[in-house]
Ligand SMILES: [Ca+2]
């Protein structure tokens with residue numbers, strides 16, 4: 001056992017040495033985070049809700065450009081939180097390299113999605129006599145060119161939308 005472990009350790013060190021000389025290797029994307037805020041536009045502006053979605057997929061800038069150049073995308077689904085199965089209330093909205101709001105930097109891929117919605121829009125996911133309060137979150141997915149997907153849910157935004 002010890003002999004095998006020492007052998008493996010030596011191989012790993014050898015491999016790291018080779019990769020170190022060749023530059024940093026592409027790392028598979030493993031982390032995605034999403035935040036959602038829905039807030040009434042302050043007066044005297046139009047009486048609408050400001051909807052902000054912020055998605056981060058951390059990786060090197062080089063990897064980010066590589067992924068997106070090969071056709072990776074971010075998909076955003078607005079979800080209504082309900083007992084039982086949650087329903088998609090909008091989406092998927094798809095963002096690629098050239099999409100407004102998507103950017104690449106030293107910290108990886110970022111998506112800032114902003115919109116203004118009137119009251120009673122898709123955000124009004126519960127509107128029955130006994131249940132008017134809306135519970136909305138975002139399901140965000142990073143899908144690479146091979147279809148490999150990582151996903152996350154944002155925080156819940158609650159209100160009378
Ligand atoms: Ca609900």
Ligand SMILES: [Ca+2]
Nearest residue numbers: 126127132134
């Ligand atoms: Ca409602």
